[in-house]
Amino acid sequence: MGLEFRVLGPLRARCDGREIDLGRPQQRAVLAALLLAPGQLVPTERLVEGLWGEDDARWPKAPAGQIGTHAHRLRRALAAPGLLVATAGGYRLEVDRAAVDLFRYEAGVAEAVTLRYDDPLRARELLAGALALWEGRALDGVPGGFAERARERLAAGHHAAVKVLYDLDLALGRHTEALPALDALAAAHPRDEEVQRLHLLALHRCGRTAEALAAFEALRERLDRELGLEPAPAVADLHARIRGGDAELAAPSAPVPPRRPARPCQLPPDIPDLVGRAAQVREAERILRAAGDGGDGGGADVGASPVLGLSGPAGSGTSALAVHLAHTVQDAFPDGQLYAAGETAEPGTVLPAFLRALGERPVEDADVGELGARYRAALAGRRVLVVLDGVTDPAPLLPAVAGCAAVVAGAEPGALPADAARLAVGPLEPQDAYELLARVVGAERIRREPGPAAEVAELCGYLPVLLRSVAARLAARPQWSVADLVRWLAERGA
Secondary structure, three states: OOEEEEOOOEOEEEEOOEEOOOOOHHHHHHHHHHHOOOOOOEEHHHHHHHHHOOOHHHOOOOHHHHHHHHHHHHHHHHOOOOOEEEOOOEEEEOOOHHHEHHHHHHHHHHHHHHHOOOOHHHHHHHHHHHHOOOOOOOOEOOOOHHHHHHHHHHHHHHHHHHHHHHHHHHHOOOHHHHHHHHHHHHHHOOOOHHHHHHHHHHHHHOOOHHHHHHHHHHHHHHHHHHHOOOOOHHHHHHHHHHHOOOHHHOOOOOOOOOOOOOOOEOOOOOOOOOOOOHHHHHHHHHHHHHHHOOOOOOOOOOOOOOEEEEEOOOOOOHHHHHHHHHHHOHHHOOOOEEEEEOOOOOHHHHHHHHHHHOOOOOOOOOOHHHHHHHHHHHHOOOOOEEEEEOOOOOHHHOOOOOOOEEEEEOOOHHHOOOOOEEEEOOOOOHHHHHHHHHHHHOHHHHHOOHHHHHHHHHHOOOOHHHHHHHHHHHHOOOOOOHHHHHHHHHHOOO
């Protein structure tokens, strides 16, 4: 059996079925942070901030030393040489992801998501098995801001997965079995309109139509009083169909796949003349498809919701590469692609737009924290790719949900999660720069003047954005030679 860890409830560790004493709360907090990124380096600074916050005035004396002490005690408790590795920059827990209940849960959810619309019976079985791994509040009793943020994220994902489970129950005609749980869920989440919709349908199918209509009126009054809103169109439409006696609302005699949700397709057009990035594209595909394929793409080191950061000097084409990658792996994310670009793309503006694109209605006057929780809940159960280009604060826009992934271009290194995969994008090789010029201007025209073409590439620093710009200028002037373009660039100090 070996070592196994549980984070979906009180933090626990067992070795061959024997419970391990994990020591003091702060020691357990260090283990929790390492368990959420198995096999990856977690910087000491991140562990310090996770325990005591970002304000160093509130840190104890020698916080890095205290982290080291906690790590030493954990090594003794776990009694597994080589399991907890210390490096110059931080710590790494060399544990198989399958030994942590969180990753078994996320793998089950991801597989259920894949089958949700094609095999709802199997999807329901997988999802129920995954949810059965939960033993209470995630990381219950573990202190520190890191654990609290993880709890919020995992709770939002759990809630969304529960809604998917009951949606599948209704698709499979299991309304009688689902209704008691939906009664409790609707009472616990009175403003969650998707929960209310599922509850109304279950009541109606169980012959309690009068209660369903009364529940809708109560919902409408509550939303108007508390938020000044009318019920969402999906809920209002269901209410109208119930009142009208729509026969199609009756329980299905055979499994009916749930209706697919809104599928956003926000990507800009792909770049047709991308050259010289084959190695980066292959590596990025491996990372991103690992998420879209439910973790079977050979990227077990990346995590259930990988973040891929692209960085390089101005003009290196990180924006074009991000868009190209998104188009390349589009088939692995059939539930849509979200896109935001520019330094002015603030989370408070982008999150409501993303929610609307996902078919959800953002709550007015909600802060970024609440919007982010709703965003992650809307993504749970879907496979969506998020592309962020030049966004100053990308962290609140990252999906952090199994089956989803993000490509982030042009962000400061510190703005990305510590476990983000990173690809450096530099100038092109000379032969690739020559090919780019030939594609834009025409191969024959470039072939006639190889020397001036090489000068153009050098004057542009082999940067694809500059090369594409000057090549477009040359292509629009058939009377110019490549040498004319060299002179034009030289005159402008290129």
